[in-house]
Amino acid sequence: MMGIGKVWNSFEEAIADIKDGDTLVVGGFGLCGIPEKAISALEQQGTKDLTVVSNNCGVDNWGLGLLLANKQIKKMIASYVGENKIFEQQFLSGELEVELTPQGTLAERIRAGGAGIPGFYTATGVGTPIAEGKEVKVFDGKEYILEKGIVGEFALVKAWKADKLGNLVYRKTSRNFNPLAAMAGKITIAEVEEIVEVGELDPDHIHTPGVFVQRVLLGENYEKRIERLTVKKGEA
DSSP states (O other): OOOOOBBOOOOHHHHOOOTTTTTTEEOOTBBBBBHHHHHHHHHHOOOOOOEEEEEEEEEEEBTHHHHHTTTTEEEEEHHHHHTTTTHHHEEEEEEEEEEOOOHHHHHHHHHHTTOOOOEEEEEETTTTTGGGGSSEEETEEEEEEEEEEEOOOEEEEEEEEETTTOOOOOOGGGGGGGGHHHHHHHEEEEEEEEEEEOOOOOOGGGGGGGGSSSSSEESSSSOOOOOOOOOOOOOO
């Protein structure tokens, strides 16, 4: 159910029209800035055969790892497998199709899709398995491969603050893939930790303009996980 402006009151209703076989562009970097409430609602909905575009696929039983464990993801387009054992098992068994993409290339593919650019040439991956099956062109004597822009039926992102028109502000590392993902969804669903009135956000501090965002939801009790915690041992 919608509230005021672009604000929705229910995650379940906000993701209800994500259907089997859709492509989702999902923000976040490791476990930082992931749209965990939308992912959880999608797990409960049971939507399957999804193609998910994200830097990585979370960890076992957290973030996108929840959808993997529930076998809702058919294909992952990612730059990093990480420490997700389920990801590894499904990939090796042939259950999961994986398109590994260099991190910078993935970021640019998402940005290009959001900017309406169908493709671009890059030297990254030339002469490696990344280049297999891709068009190659020579510019100034150097080879480049064609990479296609990415657009999803939906984008799921996590921001720190939003106003009721969908203008978003991110904090720190969550500003990595989230702004790119927000641009690349035909429908962008943003979950945030605080919603303010229109005019309260400093225009110079807005990272994603509301024109890219269709639905905003307030999330509560976010779990600030650390993927791997290391501490220095004290001296004896």
